[in-house]
Amino acid sequence: MKPKIFIDGEHGTTGLQIRALLAERGDLEIISIPAERRKETAARAEFLNAADIAILCLPDDAAKESVSLITNDTTKVIDASTAHRVAEGWAYGFAEMDRDQAKTIASAKRIANPGCWPQGPIATLRPLVTAGLLPADFPITVNGISGYSGGGRPMIEDYVAKGEDASEFLPYGLTLQHKHVPELRAYAKLSHDPIMQPAVGNFAQGMITVVPLQLGGLDHVPSGADLHAAIADHFAAIKGGVVEVAPYAHLERMPEIDPEVYNGTNRMKVYVFANDKRAQALLLAVYDNLGKGASGAAVQNMDLMLGA
CATH class of the missing domain: 3.40.50.720 (NAD(P)-binding Rossmann-like Domain)
Structure with missing residues (x-):
C-alpha cells in the first residue's frame, strides 16, 4: 500500500x-x-x-x-x-x-x-562551534542574497510585474528582527542572537549566504585551513548527505559561486576563504532557496x- x-x-x-x-x-x-x-x-x-x-x-x-x-x-x-x-x-x-x-x-x-536563510550559516558555523574553534558567544553576522521567490507570492508577483525595473539588490530585515534568527541561534549553537541582514535579487530562485569572521580577538586564532578541516570533517562523516565542501583555495574570485548554480536541486556547497595574516575569514554557502532551502x-x- x-x-x-x-x-x-x-x-x-x-x-x-x-x-x-x-x-x-x-x-x-x-x-x-x-x-x-x-x-x-x-x-x-x-x-x-x-x-x-x-x-x-x-x-x-x-x-x-x-x-x-x-x-x-x-x-x-x-x-x-x-x-x-x-x-x-x-x-x-x-x-x-x-x-x-x-x-x-x-x-x-x-x-x-x-528556513532557507539559516541553513547555510548553520552548515558552516555549527561544526566550528562543536570543534571548539569558535566560542558560542562569538559575535556573528550573516548576509547574502536570495531569489525573490523567497518572499512568497506577493514578492514574486511584484518582481514579475516590474520585470527589468525591479531592484537588482534589495536589502531587507533592516529592523534586525528577522524571523529566522531564533533557529539560526539555536542550531548553530550560539549563545547570543546573530545579526542577520539578507537581501533579495532580481532572479527567481537560488541563494548565497555569507558569514564574515573577525578572528583576531580569540585566545587561539584558527587558520583558514583549520576552519576548512573542521567543516570538511563534519560533512565527510555524514553518509548520504547532499552538502559538499569545496577544496580550500586562495582565490580572488570564483565564477562557480553563483546563487543560481544549484537551482532545481537539493544540493548545497560550502566554501571557506581566509586571510591568516589579517585573522579574517569568510564562510559561504550556495544552494537553492526553494530546493535545499x-x-x-x-x-x-x-x-x-x-x-x-
Missing part, C-alpha cells in the same frame, strides 16, 4: 514546488482536497487525518491550526512554516546538521522544515521518514 501524502497549502510557492518534485513518484499516493471543499476546516481535518505524512505549506497560525486538527497518532507532519522550528517535541529537518540527524528525522513524528528539504525529510 502506497504512503498517502497530503500537502496542506499545495497552491503556494513551496507547495507547488513539492507537487512538482513528487509528480513522477509512483511509490506515493498524493491526496488533495477537492477544489469546492478547499476552504472547509472539516475537509482539512479529514485529509490531515487520512495522510501518512502531512506537509504543511502554510502561514504560521494556519500551520498550528493544522497540527491541532490531527486527532490520530499515525499522521506524521513536516511543517515548512516558522511555527515549530524551535518548538519542543519537533525535530529540525536539516539532515546534515549532525552525524545522527538523519536518524533523528527518520524516527520523528513531527519535523520542522528549516524549502521544498527539496521537505522531500528529503519525507523520504527519511518513509525509510527511503
